Amino acid sequence: MELKNQEDQYLSSVKNALRILKSFTMDEPEKKVSDISTSLGLNKSTVSRTMATLASEGFVHKDPETKKYSLGLSLLSLSSIVNSNTDVYRESYPVLNRLVENLGETAHISVIDKLEVIYLQKVECNHPVRFLTHVGRRNPPHCTSSGKVLLAYADEELVNAVLEQGLEKYTKNTITDPIKLLANLKEIKKNGYSTSFEELNEGVNSIAAPVYDYRGKVIAALSVVGPKQRIQSHKVQGFAKKIIAAAKEVSDRMGYRG
Amino acid sequence: MELKNQEDQYLSSVKNALRILKSFTMDEPEKKVSDISTSLGLNKSTVSRTMATLASEGFVHKDPETKKYSLGLSLLSLSSIVNSNTDVYRESYPVLNRLVENLGETAHISVIDKLEVIYLQKVECNHPVRFLTHVGRRNPPHCTSSGKVLLAYADEELVNAVLEQGLEKYTKNTITDPIKLLANLKEIKKNGYSTSFEELNEGVNSIAAPVYDYRGKVIAALSVVGPKQRIQSHKVQGFAKKIIAAAKEVSDRMGYRG
DNA sequence: ATACTTGTTGCATATAGAGCAACACGAGCG
DNA sequence: CGCTCGTGTTGCTCTATATGCAACAAGTAT
8 A cells, every 4th residue: 555645644624723823924913714715725614614713712813893813812821831841941041131231132042943943032132122033933044143053063954954945035145055055054163153244134143152952962042133233243253252151051051061 | 493502613623732732831831642632531542643733833842752742833933923913012112121120120011811811021120030920921810910900990791700710819918809809909990000919929019000002991901020028018109100100101102092 | 786805604515533443662560 | 571551653434524615794895
């Protein structure tokens, strides 16, 4: 008998519901039944009934006036549980706090999930903020300091998968040549930290260092982000030293011995 | 024909999946298939297949070593979208920042959802923190300053529903007598702010004020929380004045004219 | 006023999903 | 070390569910 199709073993109506949830984005946080039906290729009665079920458990909320759906507070509740169980989340918090006070810039902890960088933890500086990042946000790995440091220490197959999905150009500084990216990753591993100079957003620079677990595996990145006026090229060495030290401290608290 | 059972119109396999997700708690962030099967009354093969489907979309994660499931990062991503669409979340942020700098204590924005208080926004002070609250956390409304201020301005039917679900005692200061709570709510409405003196957690005090939307409806609470050594009874008037002013400012930014 | 779009819901039908049983694997115990 | 028990997976069967169609209601646009 032929090998079973992987998709055949999943519950299709549950899949529908999850795909509907994931269709909401920052750019489109409110959606109509008909829009979802069109974009996901599902019958409008299917979408309507699935939405009613999601709403009954608080996963979406229907605006009674506009009839549009948005994501519901049950997701917020569950997300607060996601992190509570993550060692790096808890152990990094005091370290990020001190780093932010020390450097005066916003700091994050992030990991790679499904070929993207996702921010688990954020401690903000006192400067007026522009919501460039936030916990839960996903970003491409090839043009963020977090992403590049995680790729530098990652398995070759993860790196290859990222290269295969393409290196999208976000600014004039984005590295889109695979050969140049691989060279950059090698340099990052040598330096022990990575940088991104306006590679994802104009005017925004960041520096990141690897966080190790007790087995010596790189499991997260600790990064600092700010405007290029405050994170200038000539300051990078001093910032990097402190960021590496902070990442080392988080690693130590994770049971790393190196 | 008899009136249709409300539950009959929901998709049962989607309901199962959502109930499984909601079964995870802070106290039990990791669960086994058999535990979920027992606690939710579902067949273990049903739970197993539902979990596999949830995992395929990143809503849960299976630890390959322990075989235990925990909530996945897709929930974190989606939760970051939940708030981006909330006016009070965006408008309150700079106000909370200034208040925290001014008072030196942690501040929140919260709302009532399904008879519970849920924290939408949190700005932390520089004191060592104990993770008493976090965004997404739910708390009972009858013994938190946020909850009490929201109840004070709420419809009678919401207040009655809260009374009907019972007033659980958390500390020796928790108000468990409905008559006393209603009297307290009346006083809160008169004063324009509420307090909680160790009513939910020992040693923790908080003060909250109502946030209005453009129609003059109370849609959120702005609160400040800290240890009783720093938020003492004799300081409440001074703190309350600043908290009311901050809540007023958020209300103004929401289009409130009052 | 009419036409169109959207969302809901009754109904029919096909199949998906639930549950059973068997199996594989690992843990615990004697 | 062998046996027992618990856990999780998966093949299979059967029925109840979920999907889609069509009709309808309501709102919007012309």
